[in-house]
Amino acid sequence: MTAAREARSAEHIALADAHAAHNYSPLPVVVAEAEGAWVTDVEGRRYLDCLAAYSAVNFGHRHPELVAAAKAQLDRVTLVSRAFHSDRLAPFVTELAALAGKDKVLPMNTGAEAVESGIKVARKWAYEVKGVPQDAANVVVAGGNFHGRTISIVSFSDDPAARTGFGPYTPGFRRVPYGDAAALGAAIDADTAAVLLEPVQGEAGVVIPPAGYLQAARALCDRAGALLVADEVQSGLARTGRTFACQHFGVVPDVYLLGKALGGGILPVSAVVADDEVLNVLHPGEHGSTFGGNPLASAVGLAVVRLLATGYYQERAAALGARMRERLDALVGHGVVGVRSLGLWAGVDIDPRLGTGKEVCLRLAERGVLAKDTHGSTIRLAPPLVVEPHELDWAVEQLRVVIDEVGRARAS
Numbered sequence: 001m002t003a004a005r006e007a008r009s010a011e012h013i014a015l016a017d018a019h020a021a022h023n024y025s026p027l028p029v030v031v032a033e034a035e036g037a038w039v040t041d042v043e044g045r046r047y048l049d050c051l052a053a054y055s056a057v058n059f060g061h062r063h064p065e066l067v068a069a070a071k072a073q074l075d076r077v078t079l080v081s082r083a084f085h086s087d088r089l090a091p092f093v094t095e096l097a098a099l100a101g102k103d104k105v106l107p108m109n110t111g112a113e114a115v116e117s118g119i120k121v122a123r124k125w126a127y128e129v130k131g132v133p134q135d136a137a138n139v140v141v142a143g144g145n146f147h148g149r150t151i152s153i154v155s156f157s158d159d160p161a162a163r164t165g166f167g168p169y170t171p172g173f174r175r176v177p178y179g180d181a182a183a184l185g186a187a188i189d190a191d192t193a194a195v196l197l198e199p200v201q202g203e204a205g206v207v208i209p210p211a212g213y214l215q216a217a218r219a220l221c222d223r224a225g226a227l228l229v230a231d232e233v234q235s236g237l238a239r240t241g242r243t244f245a246c247q248h249f250g251v252v253p254d255v256y257l258l259g260k261a262l263g264g265g266i267l268p269v270s271a272v273v274a275d276d277e278v279l280n281v282l283h284p285g286e287h288g289s290t291f292g293g294n295p296l297a298s299a300v301g302l303a304v305v306r307l308l309a310t311g312y313y314q315e316r317a318a319a320l321g322a323r324m325r326e327r328l329d330a331l332v333g334h335g336v337v338g339v340r341s342l343g344l345w346a347g348v349d350i351d352p353r354l355g356t357g358k359e360v361c362l363r364l365a366e367r368g369v370l371a372k373d374t375h376g377s378t379i380r381l382a383p384p385l386v387v388e389p390h391e392l393d394w395a396v397e398q399l400r401v402v403i404d405e406v407g408r409a410r411a412s
């Protein structure tokens with residue numbers, strides 16, 4: 001690495017520090033290009049991307065079919081607003097609804113918007129269909145949740161960093177421990193509009209619920225006449241080896257919230273997907289988005305749905321995930337104290353005595369692997385599903401070497 005090239009990277013970081021709000025603490029890597037599972041920084045160094053933009057890049061950076069769909073659409077029409085129809089919206093929502101086995105799609109942009117929209121729909125459904133008294137509806141959520149960053153969403157977070165300083169908070173939410181079906185049952189009452197859950201909690205560190213939990217949530221919702229709303233923004237769209245993580249548990253939610261990979265890593269595309277009984281509570285003027293369902297987003301989203309309809313990425317995630325799991329399990333007892341995974345999505349708990357997740361990620365970056373700590377000493381591994389088996393093996397080997405390094409640094 002030449003001094004001039006180092007300066008290029010340092011300059012970018014200094015400018016970002018000065019003029020971009022400090023709401024993130026990025027690793028000191030300045031990406032200039034990417035293809036497939038690999039990114040290249042401004043100094044020409046290559047890194048294997050083991051975060052995949054929090055699973056927004058499930059199909060790899062610049063997937064040729066997705067880029068082709070976007071380019072073709074750029075030459076036709078990109079935005080009309082929902083004041084008019086576009087010829088891309090109908091195929092997108094039709095094929096996405098079919099993929100999810102539901103009637104309808106409410107297209108939005110970001111994941112947080114999908115969650116907000118899902119909550120709005122659930123509340124309106126509670127008043128209009130279930131008959132909950134006006135303004136009395138509650139939504140039951142889980143501890144350790146991550147559903148986004150809006151005021152209402154942070155209102156029911158239990159992460160002090162996400163929440164503190166942003167009050168007053170939106171009422172109408174009840175939080176119970178994740179994975180505790182009895183607590184969930186106790187929180188649900190006649191005014192419960194919905195239970196909102198991540199089938200696997202991503203930001204919490206790839207936390208997989210205990211056996212029977214999601215099935216119990218489904219049964220409790222059925223008994224109480226409440227909607228089961230699955231936030232599959234991160235877990236959905238092939239990451240876990242199935243189209244939806246809920247499928248691993250044999251559970252069909254009433255509402256899917258989708259985002260991240262739905263935009264193919266190209267632009268933000270999110271959606272609320274549900275049957276008519278639920279989504280038909282929305283009438284013109286009651287909800288909307290200038291950009292939601294725009295032709296460019298719909299063209300890319302449609303191409304994503306068609307990739308998923310082949311089943312190829314789901315199978316790949318399952319096979320690669322099993323391979324990664326085997327290699328990660330071999331590290332348990334050697335600086336790793338726990339591994340949780342589903343498909344190609346793993347939370348790796350590093351022995352906290354060795355160092356923080358951030359320290360490990362910094363060293364991984366030096367060795368050409370980009371990963372991100374979630375909480376404390378947990379690292380999430382979620383490479384693009386196009387990663388090659390030998391690349392995956394290499395990434396886990398770098399993790400092993402880094403853990404050895406931090407262990408020796410600590411001991412000396």
Ligand SMILES: *Cc1c(COP(=O)(O)O)cnc(C)c1O
Nearest residue numbers: 110111112146147148231233234
């Ligand atoms: C990322 C994420 C969101 C929020 O998505 P944004 O596009 O960042 O608003 C919501 N839910 C889950 C489970 C997520 O992982």
